[in-house]
Amino acid sequence: MDMPIRTADNVDLDRLGTALGFLMRLAQLKIYERFFEEVGEHQLKPGEFSVLWVILNNPGIRQSVLGQRLMIKRAHMTKLIRALEDQGFVSRRIPDDDRRAVEITLTPDAVEKVRQAGEWFFTYEDSVGSNLSAAERQQLTGLMRKFIGLG
């Protein structure tokens, strides 16, 4: 009878509780939070790592393409790349091909660093969704890929 809600479990989300967009926002926040609890200050944040990983696997990729694939806006990408350049991770090159564009490559030093970062990053990623069964987890991954429009 009109008792104020005192614990998060008692909160009635109503239709919000089955709204996909809402659920995904929650999921992402949860993953991000646990990432910092567990991986802590392992120097590279998820956003930075994903940028570096994609550059590792696609040397010479253009800034615009990188941004499209990772859904990072141009203005923000400029800042990210500059920061990574300042840290000596990447180098930029203007192709003769199209002198507006910028091609990004890992520096020789960074190649090994990023591979190593991949070790713990994917170890963490593999632990995401461990409250699901293996089958469910795989199903979820597949559905997410289809949802996004990958593969």
Added chain:
Amino acid sequence: MDMPIRTADNVDLDRLGTALGFLMRLAQLKIYERFFEEVGEHQLKPGEFSVLWVILNNPGIRQSVLGQRLMIKRAHMTKLIRALEDQGFVSRRIPDDDRRAVEITLTPDAVEKVRQAGEWFFTYEDSVGSNLSAAERQQLTGLMRKFIGLG
């Protein structure tokens, strides 16, 4: 041979392409982007709406509990609630019970507004994931709920 990646579809994500955390970040960005394309400036942003919706369904809920459920940090919640109060959507009340806490309720005017906002909000939410079959979509919703630890 060594041709720079020119289109997003050609980008090789390698293991990142099946990493759940990464996929969810992408999914959420995609949903958010489409939200603004389609719903545009329908006055209420997703974050604001979800706060108001939860207050509607849990009158007198405490700020801290609201934050826990929606994964919004205390500092940020303070700002959100104050903004909503300035717009006349919510009122705050200090319970005798615990004079540190704040109980939030919708103003009488806001109740109808939020119900109406629910109309278009959930219409949009229902359209999320329409590139999946109905069965897949339902499966995805269920897996997401389990993943998050709901229900």
Added chain:
DNA sequence: CAAAATTTGTTTACAAAGAAACAATCTCCC
């Protein structure tokens, strides 16, 4: 019961991300 520790919310200072305006280059089409 009183001091210590915890919880709740606010404030201030900062980081992450986006929007809009801009400059440079390139493409298209007459």
Added chain:
DNA sequence: GGGAGATTGTTTCTTTGTAAACAAATTTTG
């Protein structure tokens, strides 16, 4: 070839969200 329009990246300004230090109230504990 030469302008109109599109693309690419940068800059500046604003929004959104977090972190850390704080104040007030509450709970715990010796």
